Amino acid sequence: MRPLRGRSAELGRLLDALRAAAEGRSSLAVVSGEPGIGKSALLAAAVEQAERHGFLVASASAQQTDNISPLSSLAPALRAGKEPLVDTAQFMELATLNTQPLWLAERLADLIGRRLDGTSAVIVLDDAQWSDPLTAFVLRVVAARLADSQLLWLLATRPSPGGVTDQLTDAVRGQVPIHAINLTPLATEAIQDLAADLLNGPVDPSLAVQLAGVQGIPFLAEQLIAGLYLGSSTDTTGPLPTGLVEGVRRRTSGLSELSRTLVRTAAVFGSEFRLEDVAVLMAEPVARLADPLEEAVQSGLLTDAGAVLRFRHELLRSAALADVPPSAQRALHGAIASQLMSAGRGAAAAAPHVLAVAQPGDASAVATLREAARGLLATMSTTAAEVIQEAFDLTLIDEPLRAEVGEEVVSILLTARQYDRAKAFADDLLSGSVLYRGPITPMLQATVRLHLAPYQWPTDRLDVRDLTVAGAEPPLAERLAAFRVLAGAETPGAPEDPVARGVLLVAAAVKERAAGRYATALEYYADARRVSAGLGSLPDALVEMGELCCRAEVDELPGALERVRELLSGGDSWVAPQLAVLQARLEYASGNLAEAAQAANTGLRWMSQLHDSTLAPVAHQVLALVALQRGKLSHARELAGHDPTINALLAIADGDTKAVARLRDVPRDFPERTDILVHAGAEDLLAEQAAATPSTAHRGALELVAAGNDLERLAAATETLRTAHRPLLLAKAEELYGGAVLESDRSAGIATLEHALDTLTALGATAPAGRTQAVLQAAGVRRRRWSAVPPRAQEGWDALTPMERRVALLVAEGHTNRSAAEELVVSASTVGTHLRSAFGKLGVNSRVQLTRLVLERFTPPPNA
Known part of the structure; x- marks a missing residue:
């Protein structure tokens, strides 16, 4: 080398x-x-x-x-x-x-x-x-x-x-x-050295002068020495150095006529081509082109790679192509397109050549490009989107064909997951703008809007104004009406169209799910998936995800989780982020904290790769809940942003008992809302949930909160939750029951608490495990080896006790020791003791430094 x-x-x-x-x-x-x-x-x-x-x-x-x-x-x-x-x-x-x-x-x-x-x-x-x-x-x-x-x-x-x-x-x-x-142009010395290497000897003065004209471009220096570049400057003809065109022209002049024709014809094909294709176009037997091909290879223009032939460099192909008149190029491109189509190579292979010669209004070219786009759609949707756009651009602005192709543009853009581009194109198409000046029929409007609607629904972007089309044919009108119901703008009717019925079933499921009636919603989702599909049908994968969410709430959590894992192993990869976030929620509900965090992070990674962050807040909620269970409060705070539920849980962990009341406002779609309501002691809300969906988990949670200190009722609630497949909720029940029964039945209380501790430790829930272990230790329980609950950090925010954190936050808000004491219902001296301890652990020595640290650490970033 x-x-x-x-x-x-x-x-x-x-x-x-x-x-x-x-x-x-x-x-x-x-x-x-x-x-x-x-x-x-x-x-x-x-x-x-x-x-x-x-x-x-x-x-x-x-x-x-x-x-x-x-x-x-x-x-x-x-x-x-x-x-x-x-x-x-x-x-x-x-x-x-x-x-x-x-x-x-x-x-x-x-x-x-x-x-x-x-x-x-x-x-x-x-x-x-x-x-x-x-x-x-x-x-x-x-x-x-x-x-x-x-x-x-x-x-x-x-x-x-x-x-x-x-x-x-x-x-x-x-x-x-x-x-x-x-890379920038080479220095003169480097060009001279390159030439000496090629010549296996020194560069004579006349060549050195010529090499100065390549202006530091090594390819041109090589071609100058090879005789394929002439001239002492890099003046260009279009994008090509003039000397390169002249040099290739001189080199090809020494070839036979057949070899020159081969090179020029091949240049129209592209930088890579097949000899048999060129032979057909030249109407010559392949065998007759063997010698002309060898001439072209020896001239330094082509290389033979076996299955295909290539120009040695794209610039050489461009230089050869410069000697083919534009009219001849157009004719050759047209002939190549026809040849490729007739040879069964497909419209996609012919498309570049069709585009090279097509003129606006060329219906044949439009037809070929549409066929190419449809052929590419399954495996190359991004390329298909560009090809169908080219087809649209070739149609005339006022002809009906433009509307038909425009509808196809919207459909293919959506299949390629280019929603924003599809929506913008659709709005322009239907607005009577310069994009299309032909008749905007009700059929066109309804069809385009029904292409968009299934993609708008999952991201809450259904616009009722777009879903009303006067004069639309009955089936399409019924589908549009069904989407208006799904958007919450109308009451459902009784459509005959099956697609409309399917959308209405999903609308009913969404309504029932929002009310907590998961069993009824589950039936609606299942019925919707049995309806035949067509234009405007909602994606089956998303409908099934709704069904799986409901299954998890009606005592079918293990089966729902197994199905999500199955879909993630071979389902539609375009909905992978949604599936991953659903898996994260179900893993968390099942107590699988490590798997929940992994699924949530995977979902975030896939969202980034597919440029769709719709469910990022839910993934962050799951990650924050996992961090709270693991006692990693700083990490949970980084993830919380403005989420009120997570921030309430963090405030409780910091010692703010008043924050418990804020947990009553937890949204219905929050991950494991039942657990949060148990934490809040919200008996009325739990009763409402259990009445709507009397699953084991909901009934057990209600019994647990309603029991208060009644040992018999606490025991019954705990037994109910043993079959709910919610180990974190069960451990909470055991913690409450074990702690309550300690005084009257020490043996039973310790056994229950130790079972809860073992469960929490196995799940990696170190925060509740630490609380349970503390209760056991306070009860005088001695183990040869306690569970591996991580020790408290020695410095930094995580080193603070809950009371120290609460004091630090109050001081950062501007409280004096006295006002903070009134807030916490303790003495001012107690506040001072906690504040001094916090100063030491945080490495600060003034309230100003403490306030700055708290603001830097816990103030959400802009637009968080």
Whole structure:
């Protein structure tokens, strides 16, 4: 391999990243620069060094045509080498997940992670700007997931603001180090050295003068020496240096006529092509093109990769294409499109060539592009969205076909999960704007609004004004009316249309669920899922999630949780964040604190990857509840934001007994609301809930609060809760019953408390475990070894006792010792004692410092 000239600093940065990867610090390196600046050479030098140091290297180069094939840009890297990152069986498994990008990315991250366990590796992708959409998505997910691996991601790209590499760096920033390397033109000395390497000898003065004209671009220096670049300046013709066009023209003039035709025809096909396709277009037998092809290869223009042929560089293809007149290019593109379609290669393969020649009003081109978009939709929805938009743009502004294609644009954008773009397009389409000046019929309005409505419902964005269309046909009118009911704007009717009936059943389920009548809501959800689907149907996955929420409230928690786990293993990946948050809620209800936190964090990660943070507040609620159970109050406070329920629980933990009353306002959809109401002693609200849904958990919780200090009733409530599958609630019952029975039956009380302690310890609920252990110790119970309740921190906020925290917060609010004492119903001297202790643990020595610390730590950030 030739020495890399003029890039020692850049190569040094990549070598540092490689060394860091070998030490277990994953990172991302993005090499950017204009065509011909030397990106590929720098990547090759880094790869050589990586292989020399025992790295596993997986390398690929994206192609311009990759956006019609899922994962086509990254796949060659996954399958490269004797020991590929992904073996054949695994790759075939991945192929079945092309329609579920999140599952594919998660599975690929697992496969690569296991493959690289203890192995240093570099994954290289050249020309990343051409990556297909699935590759771009997978890179964002997998790079973040493998942040702890011995892995360097090395990508080269042309400047492309907002493109693949910008999206990737935005996605992983803060998770892995990012090395942004922008290549600039080489110094004159480096160009001279590069030329000497190519010539295997010194550069004569006349050549040195010519090399000065390449202005530091190594590709042009190489082509100058190879005879494919002429001139002493980089004056351009369009995007190309004039000397390159002239040099390629001179080189091709020495080829046979057939070889020149082959090169120019191939240039229209693209940077990568098949010989048989060019042969058909040239009306020549493939065998007759063997010698002309060899001429083109020997001329330095083409390379033979076996299954396909490629131009040695995109700039060479562009230079060859410059000698094909525009009219000839148009004719060739049209012929290529027809050929690809007739050969069964599909509308998607023909689409780029159709776009190159199509004119506004070309119905045939629009039809081909629509077919291409539909064909791409299942596996390449992002590309499908762009293709259907191109089809729409080719229709005339006032023809009915534009409305028909416009409806399809909305549908495909929604399938590609580009909701905001779909909504904006739909509003423009139906507004009589410059987007469409044809007749806006009731059919068009109703159809477009029914495409949008199922996507608007889960995010509370149904607008009744959009759901009223005068003159809509009866089935569509009934569906729109059903959505108005779902939005809470109308009372339900009795539609004949099955889709409308399904939406009304969900509306009824939502209403019953909001009233706490979970059993009735469950029946409505189940009935809705049995109704036939059509335009305007609500997503079955979301309807089933509502059903599962209700199952968890009617003594079917284990079955509901098992079903959620099953859906997460193979359901619709587009609703994965919602499923993960539901799993977090059900895991928490089941007492599985570690699993609940993991599911909530996974849901947040997936929300970030899919750009949908709708359920982030619920995930944070679960994480805060887990933190409270574990006694990690600072972490819970960081997660709480403005959530009133979490903040009330934190205030109680800080010693504010008055905050208990605030728990009565807990929203009905708050995770494990029943537990919160037990904490609040809200007998009336628990009675209301038990009357609406008399499940074991609801009845047991009511009995527990209603029992007061009645030992018999406490015992009965505890026994009821033993079959409720709510171990945290059961432990609370045992704590109350055990503490109450200690005086009259010490043996029974201790046994009950010890059972609660063992349960809480096993669940990792160290905060209630600590309280229970304290009761046992106060009762004189001595164990050879107590449960592993973590000791209180020695310094910082977590080191404060509940009373010390309460005093600190009151002082930070401006209270004097006396007014704080009145608030806490203690003496001023007691407040002073607690305040001095807090000062010591927090490392402050004044009220001003204390106030500043409290404000910095607990004031929510702007827009929290």
